[in-house]
Amino acid sequence: MFINFFFDLKQASLPVSLKEYLMLMEAMNKRVVDSFNVNDFYYLSRSALVKDERYLDKFDRVFGHSFKGLENSEGGTEKEIPEEWLKLMGQKYLTDEEKKMVESLGGWEKLMETLKQRLEEQKKRHQGGSKWIGTGGTSPFGAYGYNPEGIRIGQKESRNKKAVKVWDKREFSNLDGDVELGTRNIKVALRRLRKFAREGVESELDLDNTIKSTAHKGYIDVKMMPERRNKIKVLLFFDVGGSMDAHVKICEELFSAARTEFKHMEYFYYHNCLYDAVWKDNKRRYNENIKTWDLLHKYPSDYKVIFVGDAEMSPYEITYPGGSVEFWNEESGETWLTRLLNVYENAIWFNPIPERYWDRISSASIIKQIFSDRMFPLTIEGIDQAMRELNK
Amino acid sequence: MKFEGTSSYIATEDLKVAVNAAITLERPIIVKGEPGTGKTMLAHEVAQSLGAEIITWHIKSTTKAQQGLYEYDAVTRLRDSQLGDEKVKDIKNYISKGKLWNAFESNKRPVLLIDEIDKADIEFPNDLLLELDKMEFFVYETGETIKAENRPIVIITSNNEKELPDAFLRRCFFHYIKFPDPETMEEIVNVHYPEIKKDLIQEAFKIFYDIREVPGIKKKPSTSELIDWLKLLMTDDVDAKILREKDPKKLIPPLHGALLKNEQDVHLFERLAFISRRENENLE
Numbered sequence: 093m094f095i096n097f098f099f100d101l102k103q104a105s106l107p108v109s110l111k112e113y114l115m116l117m118e119a120m121n122k123r124v125v126d127s128f129n130v131n132d133f134y135y136l137s138r139s140a141l142v143k144d145e146r147y148l149d150k151f152d153r154v155f156g157h158s159f160k161g162l163e164n165s166e167g168g169t170e171k172e173i174p175e176e177w178l179k180l181m182g183q184k185y186l187t188d189e190e191k192k193m194v195e196s197l198g199g200w201e202k203l204m205e206t207l208k209q210r211l212e213e214q215k216k217r218h219q220g221g222s223k224w225i226g227t228g229g230t231s232p233f234g235a236y237g238y239n240p241e242g243i244r245i246g247q248k249e250s251r252n253k254k255a256v257k258v259w260d261k262r263e264f265s266n267l268d269g270d271v272e273l274g275t276r277n278i279k280v281a282l283r284r285l286r287k288f289a290r291e292g293v294e295s296e297l298d299l300d301n302t303i304k305s306t307a308h309k310g311y312i313d314v315k316m317m318p319e320r321r322n323k324i325k326v327l328l329f330f331d332v333g334g335s336m337d338a339h340v341k342i343c344e345e346l347f348s349a350a351r352t353e354f355k356h357m358e359y360f361y362y363h364n365c366l367y368d369a370v371w372k373d374n375k376r377r378y379n380e381n382i383k384t385w386d387l388l389h390k391y392p393s394d395y396k397v398i399f400v401g402d403a404e405m406s407p408y409e410i411t412y413p414g415g416s417v418e419f420w421n422e423e424s425g426e427t428w429l430t431r432l433l434n435v436y437e438n439a440i441w442f443n444p445i446p447e448r449y450w451d452r453i454s455s456a457s458i459i460k461q462i463f464s465d466r467m468f469p470l471t472i473e474g475i476d477q478a479m480r481e482l483n484k
Numbered sequence: 485m486k487f488e489g490t491s492s493y494i495a496t497e498d499l500k501v502a503v504n505a506a507i508t509l510e511r512p513i514i515v516k517g518e519p520g521t522g523k524t525m526l527a528h529e530v531a532q533s534l535g536a537e538i539i540t541w542h543i544k545s546t547t548k549a550q551q552g553l554y555e556y557d558a559v560t561r562l563r564d565s566q567l568g569d570e571k572v573k574d575i576k577n578y579i580s581k582g583k584l585w586n587a588f589e590s591n592k593r594p595v596l597l598i599d600e601i602d603k604a605d606i607e608f609p610n611d612l613l614l615e616l617d618k619m620e621f622f623v624y625e626t627g628e629t630i631k632a633e634n635r636p637i638v639i640i641t642s643n644n645e646k647e648l649p650d651a652f653l654r655r656c657f658f659h660y661i662k663f664p665d666p667e668t669m670e671e672i673v674n675v676h677y678p679e680i681k682k683d684l685i686q687e688a689f690k691i692f693y694d695i696r697e698v699p700g701i702k703k704k705p706s707t708s709e710l711i712d713w714l715k716l717l718m719t720d721d722v723d724a725k726i727l728r729e730k731d732p733k734k735l736i737p738p739l740h741g742a743l744l745k746n747e748q749d750v751h752l753f754e755r756l757a758f759i760s761r762r763e764n765e766n767l768e
Contacts, residue, residue, distance in 0.1 A: 107650065109650075109654050111654045111655070112654055115509065115511065115657075118509055119505045119508065119509055122508050122509065124501070124504055124505045124508045124509070125501055125504075125505075131497070132497075132501055135497065135498040135501035135502065136501050136502075136505055138498070139498070139501065139502035139505055139513075139657045139658055139659055140505065140657055140658075142658060143514070143648075143650075143653035143654070143656070143658045144647075144653070144658075145516060145660040148660060297559070299558060299559070303558070303562075306562070312562065312563075312566065
């Protein structure tokens, strides 16, 4: 009977497996919870099927969708958007004309129906574009909150019969994997890029070798070996100034996470695109810069390269010599980037701008092309994918 | 066997369901949550409420899965053999049992706490897959199989420093301890300090949840910090009136060191207090 629910979860790309489903069935069979209580079933299925708090919110939404109308009819209170809030909003933002226009759209009933539909759609789609409700008030429906009776969202039927649906509260919404990240999360994501090797001082006993050598020589011959260390080497390039000012915080976070995670890490700054020089200190960028040629020669090709930048500039800044906004560049940014990519096989570009806008920024498309599609958004998922790519 | 919470530990409904599912199905349960929400406490409380023995295995970055099963001290044996020690004839003398072995041997069903599993190497959970699934393992040196007589209740905590492998997760129940709402928090505080004054709690809670809401704060104070802070307030006999103080000059709560553990957070808070003071002055 819960097969559909299971497939709904799969469809919503939650990582559930048959094993977990069987585990849930077993638990139901053994009467871990009273099977007539939906709340308990919700807790049990959540515990058995969701293994990462990132997915809790998604799970709640699917659960709400799959078991609509099944919830317990006893006890609890209702959860609704406060009436006053909507009223105030309406009074604030709707002019009399607009209110009239709303009436002409078919009255409140119809409007609410549409709103409800939108909301459902929005839940399913999970990440809203500009059309949906709640995106910074740009959607027309945000403003239609003007309604003397208030709109109940997340409730379909009449007011007094319903209990609170725990999953409708969506308490875990800020743990979703697509949200912005803190350094801790970034570190976790960056850890994917670890590669251990034994290097340096011989400080551990090499048991196998000792035994072998002892047997061979006839007396105890202790052999040592170096400790395992993370030997990944990284070059980080940060775009600074101009349009990047808006993304300073996330770049700082990435930087601090990367610094603790990678022992061999070098960082450099550039502006908009890579040209013949980069620098390590923004205050002295004109006096103490590093020639890109020197950089390419200094760091061997087993370094992994990470670019961070919004890639938002005039296309000329990439494709034409002299295109830079700051100085006369003899060779185009594209030439320099290609040169770098020829040396370092493993390179990716992080873009703090959400992925859906990339296509509309022509310079971002060009860079993405130069990087053969290895451009990733600065989200947990993005970093995760990028690290897999770098590990190839 | 059913876990219902104890007089010293408030378990929410969903936590009870998850723990009981793990007990009934004899599968491990993974507990995650913000630091200080009582993950490690849970195992102790489950043991206490079921009257079971608790075996704790604290994981460090250097911990290997094998250490939980047993360790064979080959070097000592090698040395003994050169000295002609009698002990050397029985290999069992050189095998020391790990926590898992202890748990499997127990003649009453114990609670096994594997604390902070994310501290270990990424492969650590994978190395324990079979052992936790079948609750048995093989000792190569002696050729015996150790099988659990009573499958222990395994509680695993994680602070999310590393992702756990899917295959491992699939075999476990999972619970995320969310930050308690004010009502649950009041119960928790009452359990710890039954004699605390009602008005002090109210004011302290307001400040506590306000601090948690401050945008940009780096380390949000958690339950254990609140408990510590309340204890300080009680020992210093701070009056609820002082907490209620709306005088903007004293906006920073007394003994805030217990709540804000980060220099930047204290600065941020001071700055906010300063701004609100200035605004108040402008109003006057």
